[in-house]
Amino acid sequence: MDPVSTVLLSMLAGSLRVSTPFLFVSLGECLTEKSGRINLGNEGVLVLGAMVAYATSYETGSPWAGVFAAAVAGLLLGALHGAVCGLARVNDVAMGIAIMLAGTGVAFFFGKPYVQPSAALLPGIPFGFWSDNAQVRNALQVCPLFLVGLAAAGGLHWCFNATRVGLRIRIIGDSQDAALALGLPINRTRLFATACGSALAGVGGAFLSLYYPGSWNEGLSSGQGLMAVALVVFARWNPINCIWASLLFGAAGALGPSLQTVGITWGYYLFYAAPYIVTLVVLIITARGGRSLRGMPGQLSIGR
Amino acid sequence: MNSATTVSTTPSLTQAQPADRWYPLRRSAEAVMAPLVALIGASILFSVFLLFLGASPLDFLDLVWTGAFGSWFSIQNTVQRASPLLLTALCVALPGQLGLVIIGGEAAVVLGGLAATVCALPLVNTTPVLVWAVMAVAGAAMGAFWIGISGWLKAKMNVNETIASLVLAYIGLALFNHFVEGVLRDPASLNKPSTYGIGDDNMLDTVPWLDVHPGLPVGILACILCWVLIYRTSTGFASRVTGGNIRAAQLQGLPVDKLILLACAIGGGCAGLAGAIEVAAEYGRANASLNAGYGYTGILIAFLARFNPLAIMPMAILLGGLGAAGGLLQRRMGLPDATIQVLQGLIFVSILTSDTLYGRFRWFQPRG
Numbered sequence: 308m309d310p311v312s313t314v315l316l317s318m319l320a321g322s323l324r325v326s327t328p329f330l331f332v333s334l335g336e337c338l339t340e341k342s343g344r345i346n347l348g349n350e351g352v353l354v355l356g357a358m359v360a361y362a363t364s365y366e367t368g369s370p371w372a373g374v375f376a377a378a379v380a381g382l383l384l385g386a387l388h389g390a391v392c393g394l395a396r397v398n399d400v401a402m403g404i405a406i407m408l409a410g411t412g413v414a415f416f417f418g419k420p421y422v423q424p425s426a427a428l429l430p431g432i433p434f435g436f437w438s439d440n441a442q443v444r445n446a447l448q449v450c451p452l453f454l455v456g457l458a459a460a461g462g463l464h465w466c467f468n469a470t471r472v473g474l475r476i477r478i479i480g481d482s483q484d485a486a487l488a489l490g491l492p493i494n495r496t497r498l499f500a501t502a503c504g505s506a507l508a509g510v511g512g513a514f515l516s517l518y519y520p521g522s523w524n525e526g527l528s529s530g531q532g533l534m535a536v537a538l539v540v541f542a543r544w545n546p547i548n549c550i551w552a553s554l555l556f557g558a559a560g561a562l563g564p565s566l567q568t569v570g571i572t573w574g575y576y577l578f579y580a581a582p583y584i585v586t587l588v589v590l591i592i593t594a595r596g597g598r599s600l601r602g603m604p605g606q607l608s609i610g611r
Numbered sequence: 612m613n614s615a616t617t618v619s620t621t622p623s624l625t626q627a628q629p630a631d632r633w634y635p636l637r638r639s640a641e642a643v644m645a646p647l648v649a650l651i652g653a654s655i656l657f658s659v660f661l662l663f664l665g666a667s668p669l670d671f672l673d674l675v676w677t678g679a680f681g682s683w684f685s686i687q688n689t690v691q692r693a694s695p696l697l698l699t700a701l702c703v704a705l706p707g708q709l710g711l712v713i714i715g716g717e718a719a720v721v722l723g724g725l726a727a728t729v730c731a732l733p734l735v736n737t738t739p740v741l742v743w744a745v746m747a748v749a750g751a752a753m754g755a756f757w758i759g760i761s762g763w764l765k766a767k768m769n770v771n772e773t774i775a776s777l778v779l780a781y782i783g784l785a786l787f788n789h790f791v792e793g794v795l796r797d798p799a800s801l802n803k804p805s806t807y808g809i810g811d812d813n814m815l816d817t818v819p820w821l822d823v824h825p826g827l828p829v830g831i832l833a834c835i836l837c838w839v840l841i842y843r844t845s846t847g848f849a850s851r852v853t854g855g856n857i858r859a860a861q862l863q864g865l866p867v868d869k870l871i872l873l874a875c876a877i878g879g880g881c882a883g884l885a886g887a888i889e890v891a892a893e894y895g896r897a898n899a900s901l902n903a904g905y906g907y908t909g910i911l912i913a914f915l916a917r918f919n920p921l922a923i924m925p926m927a928i929l930l931g932g933l934g935a936a937g938g939l940l941q942r943r944m945g946l947p948d949a950t951i952q953v954l955q956g957l958i959f960v961s962i963l964t965s966d967t968l969y970g971r972f973r974w975f976q977p978r979g
Contacts, residue, residue: 409956
């Protein structure tokens with residue numbers, strides 16, 4: 308194979324592998340932000356989810372039990388964030404940072420004994436069975452959680468556009484006054500949206516420890532939980548767009564390692580920064596429109 | 612006649628006088644009470660956590676005291692950790708006065724340290740005083756530039772400063788690694804990639820008489836200067852107005868964009884200076900040791916101090932002490948090093964939750 312297609316193929320492979328946590332966290336963040344609140348704590352949820360999933364998988368032998376446990380852990384941490392931000396005068400951005408610190412702290416504390424042992428990991432689905440090329444087969448080895456993420460994106464899209472719950476979440480996110488006038492339970496709905504969003508982020512963490520990189524250690528997350536905020540801006544608060552945004556961010560993250568496979572090692576650390584630079588560019592492009600940004604929930608504090 | 616005037620003027624006099632002269636004092640008491648309640652709440656929660664694990668909270672407290680302030684050695688250790696925290700907390704507190712949440716101080720520290728080292732390298736054979744001056748200026752300038760980008764993006768492009776500063780922190784760390792492990796690497800540093808050293812002669816000594824970390828006087832001075840800037844100058848007043856209500860500040864014609872840039876640049880300069888001092892006093896070269904989480908702990912301290920530079924000092928000592936006691940806790944109680952992080956997280960969550968206490972108690976409100 309020539310170098311260019313090698314790089315492109317390994318970027319595709321990397322994109323399919325790396326995008327799943329992005330997808331889950333951005334879907335969770337999308338759900339939370341649609342209700343008019345921002346959750347930077349999803350970074351902590353991601354790390355806690357990874358630890359809980361790995362520990363559960365190690366103790367029970369079942370990786371799917373780990374995924375479930377990660378979702379529950381995310382649900383609890385998200386509920387804490389949602390409940391505290393429901394009190395008057397509490398800043399949701401700062402609270403997110405606190406939840407991030409607390410979540411990572413708890414994960415490192417209880418995760419210490421699980422750094423060494425190896426737990427049962429999630430199996431990959433070989434979509435590349437038709438090819439004789441080992442690289443293609445390797446690239447198309449897809450984690451079942453990726454498919455779950457695609458389904459979740461479709462489900463969220465349907466929920467927002469075709470269900471009563473989705474409509475309520477959108478009303479509360481767009482105009483608190485309208486929601487008050489309609490007598491909707493604002494705090495309860497936001498609590499629900501934040502908790503469910505964090506549960507999704509927890510599943511994203513389970514992917515990190517149970518599929519790729521597929522082990523638990525303290526440097527597992529590289530800020531995916533925070534980049535999700537930018538990703539959701541990029542996706543214009545549309546769950547289907549979150550899929551493309553995640554794939555793009557995944558590909559950007561795979562740039563450095565892909566170039567390394569064909570022998571370009573210069574600037575490895577600079578290429579590592581590629582997804583962050585993409586994030587920044589996305590932020591700048593989307594922020595220039597100011598408040599008139601299409602699709603942005605009106606009550607979101609980052610827009611005010 | 613005479614008595615008639617007194618009768619008629621007395622009520623108007625009492626109205627002209629402030630009816631509630633203890634109100635400012637009670638307001639300060641409220642500002643002290645809320646974080647205090649939060650700290651006590653966090654301690655109770657953490658004690659429950661320890662009891663749940665079968666450890667004694669009293670032993671924990673005893674060990675933290677011993678590890679942080681029990682001996683001259685541990686006090687030195689505490690001060691050594693608290694000194695950079697004074698400066699990195701300012702990096703959050705100054706923009707915080709304007710209502711901005713900047714969380715990228717970590718990158719300002721490492722890049723400030725790197726810039727200081729790079730600028731010091733051509734001068735290693737001159738006098739130490741020149742080297743230190745150049746390092747301080749280079750570090751502060753680099754930090755000011757890096758956090759200034761976030762401020763500029765906020766002021767000119769309306770980009771959310773929290774996310775921008777965090778993304779820039781990751782980019783800054785990538786740049787740092789690129790240079791330290793690439794062009795600037797000393798080939799002799801095998802296990803831990805580092806730049807060339809600034810030389811033993813150019814290392815900052817401890818403070819004379821006190822024998823503590825040289826960053827301490829710098830940090831204290833910076834905190835006092837920032838306090839004067841915020842609470843005793845018109846620029847600081849304009850900043851606080853902006854933090855209170857940005858639209859009102861714009862209507863008044865205050866230069867909001869310039870204030871944002873200024874606060875971010877000064878804050879970033881402080882964090883960059885912290886990096887420069889760490890290089891000059893501790894490591895002698897720029898390497899991954901600079902990336903020790905001072906920027907992130909600074910966020911917590913700034914929020915604990917409610918962005919008041921004078922309150923940063925005791926909070927930095929508190930958090931520095933907790934960090935200094937970490938090793939002792941690990942050895943004596945067998946608790947993992949993340950214990951301190953759990954405690955910090957609990958403190959942070961409860962301090963932000965305590966924001967809801969403001970205005971809830973009639974006793975603190977103005978009367979009459």
